[in-house]
Amino acid sequence: xxxxxxxxxxxxxxxxxxxxxxxxxxxxxxxxxxxxxxxxxxxxxxxxxxxxxxxxxxxxxxxxxxxxxxxxxxxxxxxxxxxxxxxxxxxxxxxxxxxxxxxxxxxxxxxxxxxxxxxxxxxxxxxxxxxxxxxxxxxxxxxxxxxxxxxxxxxxxxxxxxxxxxxxxxxxxxxxxxxxxxxxxxxxxxxxxxxxxxxxxxxxxxxxxxxxxxxxxxxxxxxxxxxxxxxxxxxxxxxxxxxxxxxxxxxxxxxxxxxxxxxxxxxxxxxxxxxxxxxxxxxxxxxxxxxxxxxxxxxxxxxxxxxxxxxxxxxxxxxxxxxx
Amino acid sequence: xxxxxxxxxxxxxxxxxxxxxxxxxxxxxxxxxxxxxxxxxxxxxxxxxxxxxxxxxxxxxxxxxxxxxxxxxxxxxxxxxxxxxxxxxxxxxxxxxxxxxxxxxxxxxxxxxxxxxxxxxxxxxxxxxxxxxxxxxxxxxxxxxxxxxxxxxxxxxxxxxxxxxxxxxxxxxxxxxxxxxxxxxxxxxxxxxxxxxxxxxxxxxxxxxxxxxxxxxxxxxxxxxxxxxxxxxxxxxxxxxxxxxxxxxxxxxxxxxxxxxxxxxxxxxxxxxxxxxxxxxxxxxxxxxxxxxxxxxxxxxxxxxxxxxxxxxxxxxxxxxxxxxxxxxxxxxxxxxxxxxxxxxxxxxxxxxxxxxxxxxxxxxxxxxxxxxxxxxxxxxxxxxxxxxxxxxxxxxxxxxxxxxxxxxxxxxxxxxxxxxxxxxxxxxxxxxxxxxxxxxxxxx
Numbered sequence: 206x207x208x209x210x211x212x213x214x215x216x217x218x219x220x221x222x223x224x225x226x227x228x229x230x231x232x233x234x235x236x237x238x239x240x241x242x243x244x245x246x247x248x249x250x251x252x253x254x255x256x257x258x259x260x261x262x263x264x265x266x267x268x269x270x271x272x273x274x275x276x277x278x279x280x281x282x283x284x285x286x287x288x289x290x291x292x293x294x295x296x297x298x299x300x301x302x303x304x305x306x307x308x309x310x311x312x313x314x315x316x317x318x319x320x321x322x323x324x325x326x327x328x329x330x331x332x333x334x335x336x337x338x339x340x341x342x343x344x345x346x347x348x349x350x351x352x353x354x355x356x357x358x359x360x361x362x363x364x365x366x367x368x369x370x371x372x373x374x375x376x377x378x379x380x381x382x383x384x385x386x387x388x389x390x391x392x393x394x395x396x397x398x399x400x401x402x403x404x405x406x407x408x409x410x411x412x413x414x415x416x417x418x419x420x421x422x423x424x425x426x427x428x429x430x431x432x433x434x435x436x437x438x439x440x441x442x443x444x445x446x447x448x449x450x451x452x453x454x455x456x457x458x459x460x461x462x463x464x465x466x467x468x469x470x471x472x473x474x475x476x477x478x479x480x481x482x483x484x485x486x487x488x489x490x491x492x493x494x495x496x497x498x499x500x501x502x503x504x505x506x507x508x509x510x511x512x513x514x515x516x517x518x519x520x521x522x523x524x525x526x527x528x529x
Numbered sequence: 530x531x532x533x534x535x536x537x538x539x540x541x542x543x544x545x546x547x548x549x550x551x552x553x554x555x556x557x558x559x560x561x562x563x564x565x566x567x568x569x570x571x572x573x574x575x576x577x578x579x580x581x582x583x584x585x586x587x588x589x590x591x592x593x594x595x596x597x598x599x600x601x602x603x604x605x606x607x608x609x610x611x612x613x614x615x616x617x618x619x620x621x622x623x624x625x626x627x628x629x630x631x632x633x634x635x636x637x638x639x640x641x642x643x644x645x646x647x648x649x650x651x652x653x654x655x656x657x658x659x660x661x662x663x664x665x666x667x668x669x670x671x672x673x674x675x676x677x678x679x680x681x682x683x684x685x686x687x688x689x690x691x692x693x694x695x696x697x698x699x700x701x702x703x704x705x706x707x708x709x710x711x712x713x714x715x716x717x718x719x720x721x722x723x724x725x726x727x728x729x730x731x732x733x734x735x736x737x738x739x740x741x742x743x744x745x746x747x748x749x750x751x752x753x754x755x756x757x758x759x760x761x762x763x764x765x766x767x768x769x770x771x772x773x774x775x776x777x778x779x780x781x782x783x784x785x786x787x788x789x790x791x792x793x794x795x796x797x798x799x800x801x802x803x804x805x806x807x808x809x810x811x812x813x814x815x816x817x818x819x820x821x822x823x824x825x826x827x828x829x830x831x832x833x834x835x836x837x838x839x840x841x842x843x844x845x846x847x848x849x850x851x852x853x854x855x856x857x858x859x860x861x862x863x864x865x866x867x868x869x870x871x872x873x874x875x876x877x878x879x880x881x882x883x884x885x886x887x888x889x890x891x892x893x894x895x896x897x898x899x900x901x902x903x904x905x906x907x908x909x910x911x912x913x914x915x916x917x918x919x920x921x922x923x924x925x926x927x928x929x930x931x932x933x934x935x936x937x938x939x940x941x942x943x944x945x946x947x948x949x950x951x952x953x954x955x956x957x958x959x960x961x962x963x964x965x966x967x968x969x970x971x972x973x974x
Contacts, residue, residue, distance in 0.1 A: 409717055409720050410716045410717060410719050410720040410773075411713050411716050411717045411720075415772075426719075426720035426721075427720075449683060450676070450677050450682070450683020450684045450685075451683060451684070451713070452684075452713060452717075453684070453717075454677075454683075454684045454685055454686040454687055454688070454689075454717075455686050457686075457689070458686045458687075458688050458689045461688065461689060461692075462688050
């Protein structure tokens with residue numbers, strides 16, 4: 206019988222987060238990412254046992270501030286906070302004074318007066334998390350700002366890959382779909398490149414930023430070439446309003462050229478694993494046949510890793526508070 | 530399917546019999562050759578080409594056609610042909626267009642997508658190509674719409690249409706006014722390496738006009754668009770092609786002003802090709818003097834200086850492709866006051882004779898003229914024809930360059946007779962047209 210993970214195991218691996226806030230992947234260097242992933246792996250084990258709860262964050266307040274709809278990210282942060290013993294408050298700014306015209310900064314000042322220690326923010330505008338970070342005294346964690354970054358998603362993707370392959374460096378990861386509008390893609394390009402993966406971007410030219418070649422990645426417009434030999438194929442969500450002739454002619458044309466099905470996937474490495482940040486458009490960017498195949502799909506693992514990496518981020522940010 | 534009786538066709542390769550065209554003035558723009566020569570065809574392809582007088586010994590089973598010095602050239606490729614099928618078959622059907630093409634020495638046509646319904650999805654591309662295959666006359670290709678229903682707003686199914694066989698993308702006479710839409714179409718098409726054609730005409734300056742703005746149009750009392758309407762849109766398109774790196778075809782360039790822009794764009798390295806219609810090379814705005822609606826064209830006829838500049842651009846190679854801009858319009862569309870008439874002219878049967886006028890006037894070398902309707906469009910669209918080399922499809926036109934005739938529009942094969950060449954004296958009669966090794970047209974003795 207394996208030994209249960211307890212608070213001592215966690216404390217042994219917890220380190221003070223290197224920055225006061227977690228706005229983007231570049232707040233971390235490679236070693237810090239490796240340390241965070243190692244800590245997260247402890248939480249993976251913890252989360253799989255019956256006794257999941259620790260009191261690491263006891264007395265701290267975690268505030269979820271989601272200006273954009275989210276189910277999985279918000280509940281993932283909520284669970285992460287609760288498992289570590291924090292008091293978790295979910296704000297719903299869309300139904301509150303923000304909807305009555307209050308500015309983001311007014312909201313921040315108001316919330317700051319309630320002294321949250323950890324503030325998780327999602328907002329439709331790029332840079333919103335950084336702006337908020339300047340105005341509050343607690344630690345801000347970016348849970349997605351516009352088309353800019355979604356750093357905890359990149360961490361959970363890296364952890365999912367590490368768990369599946371044992372390492373990230375040297376792997377070829379093809380990120381496919383609507384790169385132009387994806388904060389997940391931006392964070393992952395930085396994260397996976399930092400960890401030594403070869404990153405490729407695949408999609409129609411209307412959905413790949415013109416300057417993407419200068420991101421240090423390979424750019425492909427032909428999906429079969431783009432995923433040829435890839436170890437990991439990471440699909441991105443395509444928003445429906447972008448596929449009715451604005452950026453892509455139609456759903457069926459998108460699926461024909463960029464939807465991941467068995468036929469295209471055959472071009473990848475035999476041991477390929479498929480990822481998707483969710484929620485999926487089945488039959489648009491991914492075929493159910495691929496998405497639901499547990500030998501290929503890491504999509505469920507990604508959700509599981511999400512809670513673990515968020516626990517790691519919260520724990521190390523809290524450790525920084527202790528130091529201060 | 531039951532075999533259909535063929536009235537005009539005889540297949541050279543049907544019984545394996547080869548045909549030799551001897552004693553020709555052979556014009557092969559690929560190698561810029563204009564001189565004596567012979568061509569042997571067999572099994573639907575060109576088997577042998579000899580670029581000198583005489584052909585030596587021929588085996589007895591070869592059928593010999595003595596060209597008597599007539600021009601033998603690759604069959605013409607016309608990349609801008611409208612029909613009325615589907616939706617307006619009274620104007621022109623694919624079959625009548627194919628017959629008109631064969632009579633004009635045209636062996637490949639590219640059907641425009643502004644039909645009803647528009648060719649903006651793969652099923653309609655497939656419909657056109659299947660219909661054409663059953664006709665078995667000339668080679669029929671098809672262009673796809675750039676935007677859904679040619680509406681200029683939402684992208685059409687570009688990738689699926691290309692897969693179905695569309696050769697390039699165009700909204701034909703419609704202008705994509707929204708620069709963002711045009712940018713996206715170019716960007717998206719670039720992913721497939723596809724060519725996008727666009728009419729350079731500022732839609733706001735051109736709205737409601739029927740002539741080129743200027744002294745003549747105002748005397749005639751016709752609403753005219755300033756000639757810069759063309760340059761303005763061309764400059765936009767060149768800039769968008771430059772930043773997207775896409776391939777642009779400037780559809781029907783007409784004026785000196787725009788030619789300067791084109792030249793600058795090419796010097797900058799923009800991937801741009803331009804086409805001119807035979808009408809703008811043959812007529813000027815004075816031809817509309819008696820309000821004859823066969824000269825109601827879109828873009829409208831320009832002044833003589835513009836026409837001369839366009840001819841120079843053909844000669845220099847700045848404008849690489851010439852089309853017939855075949856646009857059939859039946860009498861009910863043309864027998865109207867000038868401004869109310871539907872614009873456009875038929876041209877499949879007069880494209881070659883119209884071009885040859887520039888040869889007879891010593892304005893452009895014959896081989897350079899022929900290049901604009903053979904090798905240049907073939908290269909542009911990746912078509913197999915347009916050249917005289919072994920292995921190429923046996924697409925040929927044999928033409929008596931000097932034979933004079935006066936065009937009688939009523940005798941045109943096309944279902945619509947709206948030819949601006951009606952009554953004009955022309956030189957150059959098509960003696961024989963061969964497409965894919967089949968003789969699809971032969972002049973009456």
